Amino acid sequence: MAARSMRGAIRGAGAAALAGALAVTASACSSPGGGGSGKGGDSAVVGIAYEPETLSPLLGYGKDGNSKIFDGLLTLDARMGLKPALAVALPEVSADRLTYTYKLRQGVKFSDGRPFTAKDVVFTYTTILDPKTNNPSKGELDAVKEVRASGDDTVVFTLKYPYAPFAQRTVLPVVPEHIAGKQDVNTGDFATAPVGTGPYKLVKWSRSEKIAFEANPGYWGGAPKVKKFTMAIIKDDDVRATRLRSGDLDGAILPPNLAEGFAKDQHKKTYAAKTYDYRNVTLPTGNKVTGDTAVRRALDLAVDRAAMVDKILDGAGKPAYGPVPTGSPWFAAGTERPHDLAAAKKILDEAGWKPGSDGIREKDGVRAAFPLWYLSGDKLRQDHALAYASDAKKAGVDITTQAGTWEVIEPRMKEEAVLAGGGSPGDPDFDQYTLLNSSLAGDGFNNMAHYANETVDKALDEGRKSGDTAARKSAYDSIQRELVKNPGYTFLTHIDHLYVVNDRWDGLTTQTEPHDHGLASGPWWNVETWAPKK
CATH class of the missing domain: 3.10.105.10 (Dipeptide-binding Protein; Domain 3)
Structure with missing residues (x-):
């Protein structure tokens, strides 16, 4: 893996590599539960190759955005352009390019009902930068000298040097201080039972088997129409293809030779994503x-x-x-x-x-x-x-x-x-x-x-x-x-990454993808905007 290399890359992006190392177990080959081909249009099950090592952004999860459970100040659109998320607009940047000011979206709540404020942003970034935090990607925030709140609705970053791509770093997910701040950042259960502001809530994470989500009805961007979304963790390419063919999966990432086997299936579509992978x-x-x-x-x-x-x-x-x-x-x-x-x-x-x-x-x-x-x-x-x-x-x-x-x-x-x-x-x-x-x-x-x-x-x-x-x-x-x-x-x-998906939803697209993909990439990068075909 490498460049943001191997596990450093993988841990950080939310399509992490460590579990790709785990052997396929009997449980991984069993039904992931919920959804599957032919089920209701409000649920979906997709097959991915790897699982994250953690679900805590403080330890690297979702640092490149698209974490589903969380939001960043900014996010990336289909063309990889920055757009506001928890911030109401792109940051105001000082003339010397050392100060970035973000105005925050009002009325946003975490999935437990508690309000999101500037304090949560400050807590997230300062915790990641703390030398005691075991985040392998903290070097990506090396340019940050200080982050502070100005009231509840404004966050100001001061940089050590004019780091050109800093705004893109602020797609990093924001966590709730009232939960994550009350436990050990490295060993607390927030890593496996997270709470965020994102379109989905975690239902269950069965290691080496599946990660199950349900729609967050109070999501500030509107409740997703896909109410249940499950990622089945299947390391073996052939097994993913077999389970997709059997109807156990609604979609999967596949290598080219296996994706080709679905080319004549009228009920499935193949999506190709350009990548830097x-x-x-x-x-x-x-x-x-x-x-x-x-x-x-x-x-x-x-x-x-x-x-x-x-x-x-x-x-x-x-x-x-x-x-x-x-x-x-x-x-x-x-x-x-x-x-x-x-x-x-x-x-x-x-x-x-x-x-x-x-x-x-x-x-x-x-x-x-x-x-x-x-x-x-x-x-x-x-x-x-x-x-x-x-x-x-x-x-x-x-x-x-x-x-x-x-x-x-x-x-x-x-x-x-x-x-x-x-x-x-x-x-x-x-x-x-x-x-x-x-x-x-x-x-x-x-x-x-x-x-x-x-x-x-x-x-x-x-x-x-x-x-x-x-x-x-x-x-x-x-x-x-x-x-x-x-x-x-x-x-x-x-x-190029290839994904084969049942053709029963509208709104599927792909982004230009990193090496880490499958978990929050592919056509399900925007699953919260999918709609069942009528």
């Missing part, structure tokens, strides 16, 4: 093979990205040369890498990696071989890993692919490669800082490759702290050029 291979510096810059550069050229897009994704994606998609205005033109096996072999030859009798290269007694881990049950990761290993072997590098849960994989990440992923729409700081900053090496799933590059570190700080768009573009261009010279990761593909 990439798959990459970590190349840990702690490994004698993957830590060699020559090996990294050779693998970067040996991999056939176009073939992966065609054969693995069925065209639902595009080659990835870094965390920034080629169609983004932040992409550095000229950093595309061709598939060039001859050039890859030449790099290895010149670096002293010579082919042995079996064709696998060696240098100073070290064989060019290493394991590559991927998440069990994730067919896309498996297919990418196998294709990558096949391409590498043609250059004389022997990669052994191995499946495992995150509990198995995480302790090995410092020295062994992982078929990972990441990606966040919007500002490049959101994804690149945690993916590449050397200070975050070994910090959970941040900077999984332990990548260390002084030029990159400097550019990451410049991009984060500069308020000048041209200067920021220059900084992120330099990062992408450094990744050509010394790629700590081999980026493979950017993936």
Whole structure:
């Protein structure tokens, strides 16, 4: 996973990765309860691949918005534009871009009936920034110097530096001080029994099985027409497809080859979401093979990205040369890498990696071989890993692919490669800082490759702290050029997400999605606005 990397990314976005690590249990394959194909139009059950590690925004849940239980000051529309939520308007920004003032919506209540005020906003942000709070994404609020209430209806943020994308950070969900403030932030039951201002209330969270919601009748935006909404947690792609076909699910996220199986089903529609989601291979510096810059550069050229897009994704994606998609205005033109096996072999030859009798290269007694881990049950990761290993072997590098849960994989990440992923729409700081900053090496799933590059570190700080768009573009261009010279990761593909849903509701759309998806992404990103077809 990676960039807001792995668990750091996943924990934060509400489509978290840890439970993706859990094996499918018998309960996960049983009926999730309520809804299902053919049930009433006011209920829906959808299949997702991962579940959150927590439901507390104080610990990272829903930090990119769309949490369903909660609202932020702002939210994102279908085109990923910012719009007011708990705030009545976009913030007023001072001339020096260091002060952001939000006027709050009046009359909003938490689902327990207590009023929402500016104190709840201040409590949320100050608690997340407290060093004692175990929020892996608190670095995303590094720019905040102070947050204070001005009466009950105004919140003022003062920044340390003019952080350009700060307003987008305020989609972060707001929690009630009167509940969360009375318990230990790290161990209290708010993480599993939250209360918010959002369109839905949590009914039950059965770990590794389902998360059940019911409509919040007092929601300030109007009570949803879908009264019961259940997310069935099904790690295995094939099992999700089977349950969708059997009528046990109303919708599911599926890899391209399985989504294709529903193309002729007149009662289902497939929704494709453009994404920043990439798959990459970590190349840990702690490994004698993957830590060699020559090996990294050779693998970067040996991999056939176009073939992966065609054969693995069925065209639902595009080659990835870094965390920034080629169609983004932040992409550095000229950093595309061709598939060039001859050039890859030449790099290895010149670096002293010579082919042995079996064709696998060696240098100073070290064989060019290493394991590559991927998440069990994730067919896309498996297919990418196998294709990558096949391409590498043609250059004389022997990669052994191995499946495992995150509990198995995480302790090995410092020295062994992982078929990972990441990606966040919007500002490049959101994804690149945690993916590449050397200070975050070994910090959970941040900077999984332990990548260390002084030029990159400097550019990451410049991009984060500069308020000048041209200067920021220059900084992120330099990062992408450094990744050509010394790629700590081999980026493979950017993936379009495919969702298959029963065609019995109006109002379904998709947004441009991050790596973390399924829980609050997909066509159900706006389930509160769905209406049963008449």
